[in-house]
Amino acid sequence: MSQHKLAVTAGTPADFTRLGLSPKNIAAWEDGARTDNRKGTYEWWYFDAHLDDGAKLVVVFMNKDLSTPQHPLDPIIRLNLDLADGRSFTKIVHFAPDQWSASTDRADVRIGNNRFTGDLHTYRITADVEGISVDITLTGTVPSWRPETGYMLFGEDRAKEFSWLPSVPQGTVEVTYAVEGEIHTTTGVGYHDHNWGNASLLDIVHDWYWARGEAGPYTVIASYITAHERYGYEAIPIFMLAKDGEIIADDAHNVTFETEGVYIDEHTKKPVAAITRYTYQDGDDRYVVSFTRERDLTRDRMIDGITGVKRLAAKVVRFDGAYLRFTGTCGVQHFRGDTLIEEHTRPAIWELMYFGHAR
Helix, strand or coil: CCCCCCEEECCCHHHHHHHCCCCCCCCHHHHCCCCCCCCCCEEEEEEEEEECCCCEEEEEEECCCCCCCCCCCCCEEEEEEECCCCCEEEEEEECCHHHEEECCCCEEEEECCEEEEECCCEEEEEEEECCEEEEEEEEEEECCCCCCCCEEEECCCCCEEEEEEEEEEEEEEEEEEEECCEEEEEEEEEEEEEEEECCCHHHHEEEEEEEEEEECCEEEEEEEEEECHHHCCCEEEEEEEEECCEEEECCHHHEEEEEECCEECCCCCCEECCEEEEEEEECCEEEEEEEEEEEEEEEEEHHHHCCHHHHHHHHHCCCCCEEEEEEEEEEEEEEECCEEEEEEEEEEEEEEEECCCCC
């Protein structure tokens, strides 16, 4: 790692040794609890799926709001369900601290009677919140992966951390969900990752694009993180491409990122790219992964979800965070030299998280 950068992905041999991690093998305990819920830390387990009946589902188990890690334990379940008929449901439900437990040796998170458990390959997620219930089985078809150690470090002393483990980059899903008295059973394609850190994302990250998708035989995870102004807006690219279940490209040093069709979103006032493109060059082989927006699923100003004294405080410091989620297409092109070898396109969902002010 270059010593002058103020935001980096930890990936030296010393980093692996210090963190007790293997460069090649991921252990089940890495998806267990990585924080002790103390003030200053946060952690969440995330799942999403594209379902064969046209629905889209997101379930997140969080130990606290990611924007307020200084707060004590405040368990939250977030559930987003977008149905093919246009109905959309968002549930953000808080629970008492004594309703939370999380194992350290594997993913086994419980919030009340809701559970998120698995072993890096097979997961069971059950949740019943405010009239919507889900019972999910996720089975991995692409092996667990992380960008180097998975730790992103910030500051001269690199003491501030944000960490990420894509435990299931892609898997098959079997799900039964119930909403408004209807029960649906279907299958689909899903994803699970695990995040934790010891510094508020508002203090270390300016914005990020994050996407996952599949097209033909390919699976992709791609992100472009821009650090906070105090860290020089340093860019942290993340990229993983698998083909037929085997990872074929994941060296972030080989990635370039570009945007097209940037416009200002009227609701959030943030610049948004109509197309985000990741190009991976490996010798004569070039992979171009493009996410092309068709419509918005979510356009949230974060302050709208804050009430009371917290809202006043947010206004005082001019907090201007936003979260946007898009649906469109993921396109994967493989070139050898200047020759297009193959090309695939499929529907995808991706997001833009914006903590800072528009630059």
